[in-house]
Amino acid sequence: MQLPPELDFLAPFLVEPTEAYKYATWLLNDFDADVWEYSFEYKTPKELDWRVKLDDHSLLTEPKNKNLLLGFKYFLIANTRDSTGYQGETNDLGGQQLVRFTKACYILDYLLINGRRYQLAKYGLEGLTAGNLQEMLKTIAGHPSALETIYNWRESLRDFCVALALKVESDVITEILAAVPQLSVITEEQIADDELDIPNALIPQVRAALYYFDLYHIQASGRQPNTIKISQDIYKNTLWGLSSPKTLYGILSYNIDSATFIREYRRAPVTSSTSKTMQEGAYFSYRRAVYTLGVLHELWLPAPTVEALIKADQFSPQLASAGRFRTLPSEVVFKGLRQAIEFHLDYGKELTKAFCRVALECRKRGVSPTALTHADVQKLAGPKLYAFGVRKLGLSVKSASDGIHQNCIKGEKSEYFDSLRSNNGLYELIAIYIGCAQLTVGILTARRASELYGLNALECLDETELWLLFKNAKSTRHLFGLRRREARPIEPIAVDMIKTLIRMQKVLTRIGYIDKPQTLFAAPSLLGSATLIDSTADSYNRKLDLFCDYFETPLNANGERYYFRQHQMRRFFAMLFFYCGSFAKLDTLQWMLGHTDPTHVYRYITESTDGAILASAKAQVAAEELHQGNYENFKDLMQLLKEHYGTEKFTLISADDLEDQIMELMKEGWIEIEPEFFSDHQGKKFKIVARLKRSSEAA
Structure with missing residues (x-):
């Protein structure tokens, strides 16, 4: 028609x-x-x-x-x-x-x-x-994982590796191991994380066979098996399986000039789900x-x-309930926020300017940053950063000053992290600074990770520099696949960090180091390549990990480090309100939001924070207060919890367990946790109170 x-x-x-x-x-x-x-x-x-x-x-x-x-x-x-x-x-x-x-x-x-x-x-x-x-x-x-149920990946990979090792003559294996001795090095970390179940004694032979058949490729953290190449052999008659990357098992990785570790400690679990x-x-x-x-x-x-x-x-097999994101202790996050802001104020502008000077020098010479000597880097970094500890371009960069016989750039794990905290690597410090910006913006805006790492450097602030502009991650329905562009007010300190990163990218564009400004949290490659790496989910988290290792966030009872993730931090903007009220520091938050009345601050919090996020923040505050023995405002809640635990000594119960139980009581309508506002001779204040709801309401 x-x-x-x-x-x-x-x-x-x-x-x-x-x-x-x-x-x-x-x-x-x-x-x-x-x-x-x-x-x-x-x-x-x-x-x-x-x-x-x-x-x-x-x-x-x-x-x-x-x-x-x-x-x-x-x-x-x-x-x-x-x-x-x-x-x-x-x-x-x-x-x-x-x-x-x-x-x-x-x-x-x-x-x-x-x-x-x-x-x-x-x-x-x-x-x-x-x-x-x-x-x-x-x-x-x-x-x-569908990789296991559909492709049986772990077992298939194990069988493939063992069979591959048997295909190579023993004398060839011996020659390869002699030529590349790193193939025989199995770290304690690899053994601890091993889930592939190949005997450790056979691992060097398997690695040598993978090496012989050219099944390794170079990645940022080392030489890793190319799972796509391997899949093309295992899953020949599939559409997707033969060309899609698969789970990597670290026991098969090795490296020649750099260690394979990424974090200093094992990561504390991010979610509470352990279902199979x-x-x-x-x-x-x-x-x-x-x-x-x-x-x-x-x-x-x-x-x-x-x-x-x-x-x-209509078919519903036995399924796992959705795992809850584990709580980060509030004092850990708030200390991290303070450290991030202080690092920005002390070194943010110096670091970004130093990177721009490095980029300009490389453009003038027509060389890669790796061609710069340590002396070049120290001069370009400037006296303040030299006094801070900067001695080389990066701890993972093989530069012109490194000997050709140097076997391991990063060195042993303890050596690397000592150098990291001694501020020796310029690129690591820049990544840590961008991690500071991510943490600060993430906490103070309570946005989803995908909304943050997708921010465009030229389009993330409005003309007044009072609003953060982002694409809502869950707003595409009936919009022909387009994300709705939204604006939220943003605090001055976060704006200052964002403007510092924008200024850096504008300079890099002007000197021709990059073609145009990229994502806001783009960072230089830690390997020293002449590029700016766009922010993705992985790179976003990698910078947060560096931040946590640099500032040495605490370990949990199992010796695992709290490595921040944005979804865990979304509640902490609301918790700033509760935390500041509990410690008589509400003035700080009032200043950040431009409000003088705490009721106005709380109204802003409730309007800008998702209901589920706000509820989890309230539950965490109550759990931490009870765990610390502060019972005054939670008597009704204590009575309900006593019926569950059979004790009033909540200091003996983990804050995580208390929070889970409080969340259940809130969901079932038994309890509500709200700020109670009052005025005294010092002005309007508030306290956090848990109230028992009427049984008719709970029903």
């Missing part, structure tokens, strides 16, 4: 489903191609090769398998569409669309791997019964993907019956 120009916007709704489902933003070439090119905001497009062998040894792309191939292709595209109709794609391209695409690929690989059992080549998707679909979902739900089954949220995404097979009925293609799909959609 030809529409008049003023009705052109209706055109997408008049396209037949068989045509509409042939197109997707991520699909870069023709739907009918045997090899798809696709990109979810990748720098380099990837390929999906449909020429896989089925259980009868025929290729999926052969004419006799036409309906099965079309079913697979339409199923994959349909999974990235909005559930309300085929016209709209869901969410942002590199976010939810990629997640759904991946889940659908897992489902297709499961069918291909188990094709003989389901006689996929003979009966196609139409032959899948309700029992088959339920069996598939039960299998997937049997482990937190999949959590509900992840399972539901797989169940949704399976149910999308029903789209094929709309396209007149063979598919499981509607009854089978309904039974699959």
